[in-house]
Amino acid sequence: MLSEYLKKKRKSLNLTQEDLASKAGVGLRVVREMEQGKPTLRMDKVNQVLMLFGAELGVVSKVKNDE
Helix, strand or coil, X not given: CHHHHHXXXXXXXXXXXXXXXXXXXXXXXXHHHHHCCCCCCCHHHHHHHHHHHCCCCCCCXXXXXXX
16 A cells, blocks of 8 residues: 555655655645545655655556457
8 A cells, every 4th residue: 555655665764754744845734645545645745755655656457458
């Protein structure tokens, strides 16, 4: 889950939510909402934060495709 991933990565780098928001160039509210598991988030803002960890959101197909 995104919220758990983000919190774990942030804490492993000894960053506060404020530190992470500042480094990612997003508002503190964005980081808080991500860590709280808010169901609706702006994908661009999420990717802006995840870039710091060398990650990004992407499409995952749930349909098996034999092609």
